Amino acid sequence: MGAKFNNGAIFAKSIFRNGANFFHSEFKSGCVFHGTTFSTGVVFDSATFTRETDFTDVEFGTATFSKSVFNGPASFEGSEFGSKYVYLMEEDIPDHIFSEGIERESVQNCNNVLGNGVFSDKIEDTSRVSASFNETESNDIFRFTDINSKYYLTIPNAKFHHIELDVEFENHPCSVAFYGSEINGGVFRFNHKNSLYEVPRTDLGDVTIDSKQGINPFRNLFIDNTSFYNFDFFDNRDHLEDIRWEIDGVRGNEFTQESENKETTYAKAKLGASDVGDSLAESNFFVREKRTRRQKYTSRFADSDDVRKKARYGVQWALNKSYDIACVYGESPGRVVGWSLFCVGIFSVLYGIIEETGIQPVEYTFSVGLGQNETLNITIWGMGNLIASWQSFTGFMFGGGIENATPMVNLLSSIESFIGAFLISLFVATIVRSVDR
Numbered sequence: 001m002g003a004k005f006n007n008g009a010i011f012a013k014s015i016f017r018n019g020a021n022f023f024h025s026e027f028k029s030g031c032v033f034h035g036t037t038f039s040t041g042v043v044f045d046s047a048t049f050t051r052e053t054d055f056t057d058v059e060f061g062t063a064t065f066s067k068s069v070f071n072g073p074a075s076f077e078g079s080e081f082g083s084k085y086v087y088l089m090e091e092d093i094p095d096h097i098f099s100e101g102i103e104r105e106s107v108q109n110c111n112n113v114l115g116n117g118v119f120s121d122k123i124e125d126t127s128r129v130s131a132s133f134n135e136t137e138s139n140d141i142f143r144f145t146d147i148n149s150k151y152y153l154t155i156p157n158a159k160f161h162h163i164e165l166d167v168e169f170e171n172h173p174c175s176v177a178f179y180g181s182e183i184n185g186g187v188f189r190f191n192h193k194n195s196l197y198e199v200p201r202t203d204l205g206d207v208t209i210d211s212k213q214g215i216n217p218f219r220n221l222f223i224d225n226t227s228f229y230n231f232d233f234f235d236n237r238d239h240l241e242d243i244r245w246e247i248d249g250v251r252g253n254e255f256t257q258e259s260e261n262k263e264t265t266y267a268k269a270k271l272g273a274s275d276v277g278d279s280l281a282e283s284n285f286f287v288r289e290k291r292t293r294r295q296k297y298t299s300r301f302a303d304s305d306d307v308r309k310k311a312r313y314g315v316q317w318a319l320n321k322s323y324d325i326a327c328v329y330g331e332s333p334g335r336v337v338g339w340s341l342f343c344v345g346i347f348s349v350l351y352g353i354i355e356e357t358g359i360q361p362v363e364y365t366f367s368v369g370l371g372q373n374e375t376l377n378i379t380i381w382g383m384g385n386l387i388a389s390w391q392s393f394t395g396f397m398f399g400g401g402i403e404n405a406t407p408m409v410n411l412l413s414s415i416e417s418f419i420g421a422f423l424i425s426l427f428v429a430t431i432v433r434s435v436d437r
Contacts, residue, residue: 005029011036012054019061022047030072033058041083044068055079066134075143081130082150082170128174133158145189149174156180168192173255175222178202190217196255200224209236216242222250224259228272233281245284248292262292283331290329294320326426333430340393340423347416348389354408388413393420 001023009031020042030051041062051072058076062083133155145166147153153167156179166189167176175196182203189195190211197220204226211217216239233240240247248265249258259265266289273281294317301313323329327336392413 001025005031008032015039016042019043026050027053030054038063049074060131062129063131064134065136066132068133068136070136070138070140070142073141073143074138076145076147077143078146080148081153083130128152129154138163142186152177154179158182160184160186162186165189165197166191167195167197169194169196175255183207188217188221190215190220193220196220196222196250198222199226200259201226203227203229204231206230206232208232209239211239218243218247219250221247222257222259223247223265223269224249225261225264225268227268228275230276231272232276233273233278234276237280240281240284245281245288248288263289263296266292287324287329287331290320291324294324327430330426330430330433333427333434336423336427336430340420340427343416343419343423344386344389344393347392347412348385350412351385351388351409354406389416392416394424395420 001021003022003025005025005027006029008029009027011031011033013035014033015037017039019040020038022042022044024046025044026048028050030053031049032054034054035057037059038061039059041064042060043064045064045066045068047065047068049068049070049072053070053072053074055074055076056078058079060079060081063081128151130149130151131153133153134157136155136158138158138160140161142160142163145164147167148170149167150170152174153176155177158178158181160181160183163183163186165176165186168191169175172194173196174194175198177198178200179198180201181199183199184205185207187208187210188197190197190209193215200222201224206229209217209221218236218239247269248262250256266285270282270285270289273279273285297313297317297320301310301317304310304313326339327333388409393416395413395417
């Protein structure tokens with residue numbers, strides 16, 4: 001506790017049969033713990049590692065690195081976390097001092113160590129947490145690969161310049177939890193079906209997502225209110241399309257958790273995609289953002305007892321749904337073209353149903369050669385109604401219309417002209433939006 005290692009500290013293949021405490025220690029010239037065994041656990045809280053740190057192939061037991069700082073490269077490759085022992089009882093320090101007959105002044109200096117350390121069982125429930133890296137800071141490469149952990153690894157409010165992550169858990173469901181952390185770059189590897197990483201409220205930078213064949217990493221990555229900076233969505237497009245761009249929760253693999261901030265999650269993902277110029281990802285996250293907003297209107301409508309609020313939420317839901325149906329929130333010009341063709345076809349049928357329309361009948365006949373001087377003549381009736389429908393559809397925007405029509409046909413033609421003007425305007429807007437993206 002509080003030790004300073006000015007020269008290199010070498011503990012390679014050492015065995016600590018009881019708990020080890022390196023609280024507030026300084027390793028100024030690097031340290032080597034390669035192959036070391038901590039039978040019970042170890043505390044590195046508030047420790048400073050100035051140069052290279054070697055924690056490869058270490059059996060940590062239950063470990064805490066809270067508020068520790070790594071200024072040089074650190075490697076935990078091939079290490080194991082999780083104590084063989086379960087803490088069944090915990091006692092407040094003042095009660096322990098009184099029961100043992102120890103003077104308070106004698107333990108005043110180590111009060112914080114005991115309060116935060118693993119041996120007083122204050123991390124969380126130590127039977128379910130293998131290691132804690134609360135507020136850890138790494139300013140170089142932090143290699144956390146080929147890790148085996150019995151239970152959860154908590155890394156909240158931490159900062160990493162570059163982290164390489166590959167963890168397998170013995171018990172399910174467990175995860176690596178980066179709540180509120182900042183990750184500027186690195187690699188997240190999903191080589192095991194039970195590898196689960198949580199990044200709520202985390203700033204995720206230039207992180208590469210890597211996985212074995214058959215594993216979709218986004219099914220094992222819990223995103224909630226996560227900010228993306230220089231994150232390459234393009235490299236992960238196949239995985240995102242496989243889950244239909246749904247990143248608002250993790251479902252399956254013995255672990256199910258829904259995002260509590262779905263709309264904000266998609267809004268931040270959309271912004272991150274825009275920053276790196278990925279228009280396809282931006283478009284899909286925008287659509288998901290709008291659809292989650294519609295779900296919010298639905299829940300608010302169901303929960304509200306006020307009639308006026310119900311009416312407002314109902315209208316908002318209807319407008320949102322209509323916008324989605326018409327053009328997928330301005331993201332699908334093809335959807336507008338489809339609705340336009342459908343409208344022209346429906347009105348041409350309506351014109352054909354009416355007995356007296358004033359529409360000049362037109363028939364179109366064309367021939368198909370069958371060989372040996374034989375031809376097949378095909379006649380299409382109702383072309384007059386189809387032409388009239390096209391004229392009405394574009395009449396409001398470009399002029400024209402049906403001449404010598406009956407009042408009923410004039411009414412239908414006016415309705416179609418209004419719908420046509422709306423759909424043509426919507427088509428132009430979606431085209432401009434697509435080009436802008």
